[in-house]
Amino acid sequence: MTRQQHPAEALGRHALSRRGFIRTAAQAGVAMGLASAVSACGGSGGGSGGAVTLQLWDTDTRPERTANLKKLISMFEAKNPGLRINYLGLPTDQYMQKINTAIATRSTPDLLTPKASDLAALVAQNALAPLDERLKKAGLEPQISEQMLKSSRAAAPDGKLYLTPTTSLADVIYYRADWFQEAGLKPPATWADFDAAASRLTDASSGRFGYTLRGGNGFFGQLVQMVYPRAGVSTFFREDGSSTLDDPAVIAACEKYVALFGKQTARSDLTADFKTMVAQFGNGGAAMLSHSIGSYPNHVAALGAEKVGAVAPFPGPDNQVLTGWMTTGFAMFQKSEHQEEAWKFLAYTMEPEGNSFWAQKSGYLPGNKTVAKEKWVTENAAMKAALDAAAKPGVVTLEQPYYLPEFTAITVTDLLPEWQKVLQGNLTPRDFLTAAASALTTAKRKYDKEHG
Amino acid sequence: MSSTTAEPVRRPPAARRPTGSRAGHAYLLIAPAVVLVLVFLFYPVLSVFWESLRHHNLTRPLDDGFAGLDNYRALLADELFWRSLRFTAQWVFVEVGLQFVLGLALALVLNRTFVGRGLARALAFSPWAVSGILTTTIWILLYNPTTGIGHYLASMGIGEYGTSLLSEPDTTFWALVIAELWKGIPFFAILILADLQSVPLELYEAANVDGAGPLRRFSAVTWPHIRKAVVIATLLRAVWEFNNVDLLYTMTAGGPAGSTTTLPLYVAQTAIHDQDFGYGSALTVTAFLLLTFASMVYLRISSGDSKEGK
Known part of the structure; x- marks a missing residue:
């Protein structure tokens, strides 16, 4: 009698031969995978x-x-x-x-x-x-x-x-050249010029403000750009490793910067990020804007090159401090x-x-x-302003401490809510800067200790 | 003497306990599915649990190591964690509550017969079909101080220039609520309407004969029918709103002054932005456990109500 093959047995036998096939295929697959991984992922x-x-x-x-x-x-x-x-x-x-x-x-x-x-x-x-x-x-x-x-x-x-x-990037202050001309103002060359122009060109009833202040994401770069050069402070840390954010000159400059909010700026600047600021400047909502040279094409595309002027941050009491040179x-x-x-x-x-x-x-x-x-x-115009300023004798570039592991976390995540409290009037610039200086000083000293 | 010995009953081969080699075969056949589940479902979950017990900050690679419960202890003392948790609860409660009430009202209206009902239904449900990123972009543009609706209202003498609902402390929360409602109401309306259409018309006719008014018809006929759908919809939506990151992150990034930071948003800031995956994982595990616990309690209460209702 011919023994009828059970389907499961048939499957089992078939599986045995298939196992060989699977083994061979797996080996080939692993070999191919390793080969492609070696060639594609790293390793020249x-x-x-x-x-x-x-x-x-x-x-x-x-x-x-x-x-x-x-x-x-x-x-x-x-x-x-x-x-x-x-x-x-x-x-x-x-x-x-x-x-x-x-x-x-x-x-x-x-x-x-x-x-x-x-x-x-x-x-x-x-x-x-x-x-x-x-x-x-x-x-x-x-x-x-x-x-x-x-x-x-x-x-x-x-x-x-x-x-x-x-x-490299570099910070500049953009201004509406056509508005300055209409108002009979010269391009700003000093902090006093900047303040006067911000007031003069503000007309809240028609939706025009003298300046747009970055209160939202990425605020720290603009804060540094507008405060350190004005204070004339050119280093982030003193020799003892403490942060200069609580320097009296920095606090005074920050108070002037914050004073612009809600008067020479729109109140909505409380949450303004890069896109909002650029939209405000490009749509005729602001006369001046602080940002890096990188956004120049955006402004030209929105307004035309003839309406966009750019100047480097103005000299401080002792020297000219350049920021944003990243x-x-x-x-x-x-x-x-x-x-x-x-x-x-x-x-x-x-x-x-x-x-x-x-x-x-x-x-x-x-x-x-x-x-x-x-x-x-x-x-x-923006590149020219940055390079001309850099070519002047005695200029100093402020270097931000990107090497500190906590720098981004402190300046972006931790300080943003506190900064917005300052703009809302719920925290003084002095208290804000003192706390910020303390956090950065701790990070710096920890870093110095770890790196001898 | 007739034999009383019964013929042994032949069991079909499938009912037999599989022998060793056959069992092995069966396991081999289901192995790919098991491996897939383990790799794609359990491994990521377990890895987050494991990460939460480690110091793992990408900006401090040399400090990596086992942390024990350090991350959880830090979390208990973290004011931002508690604040974000409170705001998350407020956000979920208000959003789900309003979406349910307005979604139910919309479903009841769309369940009635009127001219143009098909078009009205299509329009009412269309926000649900819009992608999340497009929804936020639409609302960001609407709230934009220079290009949005506020600017045009100001030019008509209503309100002031240079203001935005997303920047004023008193209006930010409600501006976000409205944007999310736009997308959330259709979700409830779709689910409830689907259930409403299965209610037998005879029940309404009987209720009418008994002299029941609209409220009585709703409580005695409609509600018992849609109740299960509402329980599931509110639970799904609550989990969804708890984990809402895209809308909140894109519109306010948790601001102003941290006033709209939910727990998942805090996780995103900690893990993705600050690159602190150890602490971020501890926050995630805590959120996961809280959500699981809240869901179980909700389902238990709902099923209890259901039994009483019966």
């Missing part, structure tokens, strides 16, 4: 024909910027046959997690576009390669703006150069196996060709001094 490699492929991780993946960065890469590749750069955009809100994982698993790429505020965490893990010696050897140092070099070094906790001073650039990882090749790209971003393209497309100040003389820079 030598390509065919001796070509070197570098991995670049980008932390700012706005579509337009990505397209420009890819163009910069292709320009570099065309100039350097045998070198290739693989671009990988990281999610904006999770890039530090990805980088930290790569550092922990020793799978870092060659190149990175860190923000100045990321340097503290990266340098603490000894992840980035210092660039000071390479910059000197390449003879690039004299070609680079001193302010930007200083800002780049100041962003790192040990004062070394990790971030190329490729481009470098944006590139860095390379300590564990890169192709440091020479990676440096070639970093150098390219600071040399005239690469620097001119990248700075112009980004709308930022170029780090290369030759590029800073190009027409597209000198015709930009």
Whole structure:
């Protein structure tokens, strides 16, 4: 009798042969996965024909910027046959997690576009390669703006150069050139001019205010921009590590700044963020606005270049303090196996060709001094104002302590509600600044203790 | 003698206890589903619990380590945590209450027969179909001091220029409530209307014959029918509103002066912005436990009422 095969047995037999198949497939899958992971996630490699492929991780993946960065890469590749750069955009809100994982698993790429505020965490893990010696050897140092070099070094906790001073932002005060002209006012050149213009150009009954004050997200940058230069205080910390936010001159300047609220500004400025301020300025709601050079194209698009003027923060009692000089650039990882090749790209971003393209497309100040003389820079009112101010003798750049791990948490999350209480009149500027100084002093002393 | 021995009953193979190899086979077959559930459901939840017991701040990578209950102790002493919890309770209570009352009223109106009812229903439900980010953008533009409705009212002599409902301490909360109601009312209306349509018309006819007025018809006929839907809808909506981050974050970011910071918003600020995942996880676990407890209590009370009602 032929034994009839039970379906389950049939399945079992079939499963045995399938197990072999699954095992083979799994092994192949794992091998393929590992191969692709090795090639895509970190770790540069030598390509065919001796070509070197570098991995670049980008932390700012706005579509337009990505397209420009890819163009910069292709320009570099065309100039350097045998070198290739693989671009990988990281999610904006999770890039530090990805980088930290790569550092922990020793799978870092060659190149990175860190923000100045990321340097503290990266340098603490000894992840980035210092660039000071390479910059000197390449003879690039004299070609680079001193302010930007200083800002780049100041962003790192040990004062070394990790971030190329490729481009930079800088703070300016924008003003409605047409309104000033109509009112017979000259462009403001002093704090007294600023105060007078803010009052003169305010007409609340027609929805026009002299100034728009940032009370919402990102308020701290504007506060620093409007208070430190006026106070003439050029450092964030005293020699003993205490914060200068409670300096009497800073408190006095802050009181003047706060006094603008609700009188020379709209009351809705209590919650104004970048977009609200730009909309107010662009829609004829405000005569003056403090922001970085980066927003110049927005104002020109809304009003036309002839109606937009820009001046650097005015001199204080002793000297002129510049704010907002925040470098944006590139860095390379300590564990890169192709440091020479990676440096070639970093150098390219600071040399005239690469620097001119990248700075112009980004709308930022170029780090290369030759590029800073190009027409597209000198015709930009905001860039011209920032560079002219920086060229004056005796100017000092105020460096914000981005290297402090708690800096962002204190100035963005913790202080925002307190700042809004100040504007609402529920907290005095003195109490606000004293508490803020105390928090930053504690963070600074903790940091100094940990880093000797 | 006839044999009384009964024939052994043959059980179908499926009812047999599977032998070792067959059981293994069965487990193998369900393994992918089990692995998927473990990986995608339990692992993230457990990892948040684990993170809450650690110091994990991305800006201080060298300080990472086991924290025990430190994060929870810090939370109990954190004034912002308590303030955000109070505001969350206020937000959930007001939002769900108003959405329910207005949603019920809308459903009752749309359940009646009138000319253009189809169009009215489509219009009434359309806000629910609008994406969250678009909803907030619409309301941000409406409240914008230079381009919004306040500006146009000021130009007509109503109110002042340079003001916004989102910036005034007395109006911020209600400005947010209105924006969220716009999207929330249709949710209740859809669910309640679906249930209303299943109420047999004979019951209303019988109630009419008995001389019941509108209120009596509602309490004796309508409410018992829609009650279960209302319980589920309010619970779902309460959980939803508790976890509301998109609208509040986009419109006020928790301000002004922290007055509209809910607990999930505080979590977002702590974990995402300040990159303190240890403390952020402790806040998340606490919110999760509070929400679970509140949901259980609510369902218990509702089921108790239901039994009494029967």
